[in-house]
Amino acid sequence: MRSRAALGVLVMGVPLALALLGPLFAGEPGPRAASFTLGNGHWLGTDFTGRDVGREILLGGRSVVLVALAATLLAYVVALPLGLIGALTHRTWLEELLMRPLDVLLAVPSLLMILLVASVLTPDATGLALLVALVNIPDAARIVRAAAAEAASRPAVEALRMQGETWWRMAVGYVGRSVARTLAADAGVRLTGVLYLVATAAFLGVGVAPDASDWAVMVDRNRTGLFVQPWAVVVPALLIVALTMGGNLLFDALLEKRRRV
Amino acid sequence: MSGVRSWVVRRLLLGLGQTAAVVLLVFALTEALPGDAAVVLAGDQPDPDRIAAIREAMELDRPAHERLLDWAAGLLHGDFGTSLVSDRPVSTYLADGFGPTLLLAGLTVALLVPTGVGLGVLAARHEGRFVDRLVSSTTLGVYAVPEFAFGVLLITVFALRLGWLPPTAVGYGTDLLGHPAALVLPVVVLLSRPVCSLARLVRAGMIDALDSPYVAHARRYGLSGVRLRYAHALPNAVAPAAQQLARTIDWLLGGVIVVEALFVIPGLGTVLINAVAERDVPVVQGLAVVFGLSTVVLNLGADLVTHRLTPRAGVAA
Numbered sequence: 001m002r003s004r005a006a007l008g009v010l011v012m013g014v015p016l017a018l019a020l021l022g023p024l025f026a027g028e029p030g031p032r033a034a035s036f037t038l039g040n041g042h043w044l045g046t047d048f049t050g051r052d053v054g055r056e057i058l059l060g061g062r063s064v065v066l067v068a069l070a071a072t073l074l075a076y077v078v079a080l081p082l083g084l085i086g087a088l089t090h091r092t093w094l095e096e097l098l099m100r101p102l103d104v105l106l107a108v109p110s111l112l113m114i115l116l117v118a119s120v121l122t123p124d125a126t127g128l129a130l131l132v133a134l135v136n137i138p139d140a141a142r143i144v145r146a147a148a149a150e151a152a153s154r155p156a157v158e159a160l161r162m163q164g165e166t167w168w169r170m171a172v173g174y175v176g177r178s179v180a181r182t183l184a185a186d187a188g189v190r191l192t193g194v195l196y197l198v199a200t201a202a203f204l205g206v207g208v209a210p211d212a213s214d215w216a217v218m219v220d221r222n223r224t225g226l227f228v229q230p231w232a233v234v235v236p237a238l239l240i241v242a243l244t245m246g247g248n249l250l251f252d253a254l255l256e257k258r259r260r261v
Numbered sequence: 262m263s264g265v266r267s268w269v270v271r272r273l274l275l276g277l278g279q280t281a282a283v284v285l286l287v288f289a290l291t292e293a294l295p296g297d298a299a300v301v302l303a304g305d306q307p308d309p310d311r312i313a314a315i316r317e318a319m320e321l322d323r324p325a326h327e328r329l330l331d332w333a334a335g336l337l338h339g340d341f342g343t344s345l346v347s348d349r350p351v352s353t354y355l356a357d358g359f360g361p362t363l364l365l366a367g368l369t370v371a372l373l374v375p376t377g378v379g380l381g382v383l384a385a386r387h388e389g390r391f392v393d394r395l396v397s398s399t400t401l402g403v404y405a406v407p408e409f410a411f412g413v414l415l416i417t418v419f420a421l422r423l424g425w426l427p428p429t430a431v432g433y434g435t436d437l438l439g440h441p442a443a444l445v446l447p448v449v450v451l452l453s454r455p456v457c458s459l460a461r462l463v464r465a466g467m468i469d470a471l472d473s474p475y476v477a478h479a480r481r482y483g484l485s486g487v488r489l490r491y492a493h494a495l496p497n498a499v500a501p502a503a504q505q506l507a508r509t510i511d512w513l514l515g516g517v518i519v520v521e522a523l524f525v526i527p528g529l530g531t532v533l534i535n536a537v538a539e540r541d542v543p544v545v546q547g548l549a550v551v552f553g554l555s556t557v558v559l560n561l562g563a564d565l566v567t568h569r570l571t572p573r574a575g576v577a578a
Binding site: 007011108112117120204205220245247 | 275278279282283286287290398401402403404405406407408409410411413414416417421428511514515518519522533534536537538540542545549552553556557560
């Protein structure tokens with residue numbers, strides 16, 4: 001398991017470092033050259049608008065990673081109180097009121113929901129983060145509720161209640177703390193799922209400008225030149241594959257370790 | 262018995278609720294438009310004639326609840342309204358794109374079960390050894406990779422470098438069955454994620470089942486390894502996987518949209534993406550209802566099947 005985690009770190013490290021540090025090294029944009037050419041001082045050739053592919057690669061990871069991180073965080077900000085209240089309340093109607101609508105939302109395929117909103121609203125990067133967070137809330141809230149319900153049924157909570165501790169103290173101080181580990185593991189797995197959604201949405205043109213410096217957009221827009229200049233497509237595609245693949249290997253290894261402890 | 266029956270009734274009610282929610286949600290999105298919907302939808306061509314035409318086509322002058330009822334009643338008769346862009350009925354769009362999408366999804370599901378179960382059993386047989394580690398790491402890694410990135414790499418290798426397969430389905434129209442070579446890469450890409458999740462579940466279930474007392478007992482009777490694995494252990498290993506099969510339908514629908522865009526296949530996904538780009542709301546609504554309802558119905562079916570297989574498990578509803 002340790003080797004798998006190491007492999008995950010290794011595979012994910014390259015695209016992650018490139019995404020976060022790349023923009024610092026990108027430098028000023030050079031003059032535009034002809035579309036889809038190789039050589040002439042361009043390591044990886046030029047893209048569909050004649051920009052240097054190497055520079056676009058350095059710039060293009062940040063949006064994917066930041067939008068995914070923001071969306072994961074946002075999903076939990078909403079899901080955490082929803083799930084905790086659902087698990088701790090003794091009023092069945094309140095629990096039903098909070099959790100049933102989420103069951104219903106779960107039925108709509110995530111990508112479909114994003115495309116539906118995109119058809120009327122043309123979201124930007126912030127909008128995309130909000131949307132991806134929204135489609136992740138139902139599932140996250142269900143996991144929070146399941147984990148919290150288990151912790152809330154322990155004798156310790158009963159004892160706290162009989163001592164007359166406040167609801168806040170029980171929910172945050174005890175139940176919240178006992179589910180933190182489970183949720184940290186879930187957040188890792190969710191992040192890879194969110195990365196998938198963000199990249200796929202960007203590939204389909206949601207939440208990004210048509211000529212944005214974004215790995216997923218690069219794959220989409222430079223496809224027309226695949227036969228002339230494959231590097232403009234292959235390199236960003238490889239980076240996205242490495243990012244999601246490495247992330248999943250790493251988070252699963254961490255999850256496994258947690259399970260065994 | 263009454264417990265089982267009440268569970269089925271509750272699950273059916275949830276399905277009905279989800280159906281109503283999908284219809285409501287799809288409709289509400291057009292209502293959520295800021296300002297004058299007709300102006301927003303006209304987008305790049307905001308001339309008064311077009312705005313008036315959109316307003317009339319979508320009957321925006323009538324109150325929302327009346328339009329919702331009309332639209333929902335139309336859906337029951339298979340009337341999805343007319344396109345804002347071409348004035349063709351939405352149902353003709355659906356009819357045109359239906360064939361290729363059904364072919365892709367059908368082929369994928371048909372291949373998904375044998376490949377996923379086969380890989381899972383293979384890994385479980387060699388638990389902890391090289392084959393298992395290879396299958397487990399690969400399925401775990403590929404599981405999270407977006408279809409478009411995986412697909413574009415496959416195109417580069419198999420169409421560009423090796424020249425074995427066509428890079429897209431351009432020029433074949435809807436007659437994909439006549440050109441099976443064009444179907445290979447799309448189906449492989451569509452399979453990639455669901456196969457991985459199915460194989461992982463079958464592997465875990467199989468390892469548990471092979472360790473169980475009843476399999477040990479069967480082994481003591483001298484049953485052959487094949488019979489042991491497929492007749493005794495496997496049926497118990499697939500119950501949790503059946504549930505997952507329903508969840509993969511969500512992915513399959515998303516995957517179909519991406520794969521059709523990537524390989525330029527004229528199916529429902531392509532129609533949807535074009536309609537989204539042209540802000541053709543009635544077409545988007547119609548397709549969303551069709552996609553959403555197929556998910557609801559397939560999930561319902563899978564839950565009922567899983568419940569039949571493992572009545573104890575008490576599937577959430």
